[in-house]
Amino acid sequence: QSALTQPRSVSGSPGQSVTISCTGTSSDVGGYNYVSWYQQHPGKAPKLMIYDVSKRPSGVPDRFSGSKSGNTASLTISGLQAEDEADYYCCSYAGSYTRVFGGGTKLTVL
């Protein structure tokens, strides 16, 4: 159960696009289409942004999108807004009723 690998930080200017990667193994990210992404603002509980690799829950702007290739999943945020500045975590099902999170990525909107 090793944590998924995410970049520690990414940044972009308002209106730009950023992509956050999440690399695992064939036992988690690569083995299942059950990758989800969570946004966490300081002092707040995480919020679901993407599930099943690329699906958006109701109420999440379509500026947020997800994809996967092999053992790496990605979250892309287009048209960056100031309120997107937060920590982002990926999570994957890892079999046998277990899950694994990424280490988290701090998004800074310049």
Add this chain to the structure above:
Amino acid sequence: EVQLVESGGGLVQPGRSLRLSCAASGFTFDDYAMHWVRQAPGKGLEWVSGISWNSGSIGYADSVKGRFTISRDNAKNSLYLQMNSLRAEDTALYYCANSVAVAGPFDYWGQGTLVTVSS
């Protein structure tokens, strides 16, 4: 409105035990799997344990296996985490979260209860 309210956290000495509870409302509790996720101060999220709607499937992170026990009471709409042999590295904010499917995402989260393990 979905509500998940954790309780039972506090300061505990290493080696001692603590039991966390999560009271659920606003959704049909026994339609959902439930999970505990923790976050050490200033650190990232770590999945701790999950339990299916009927308690038939249970999983634990390697870091807590053999020390923590997850359970639920569908009649009381409640989730529990029995934590034994606590260590300093178990210090964290413990969230409960629900998921509609076995491998599904964590749809809703509580606000967390803080566990501090220190002598």
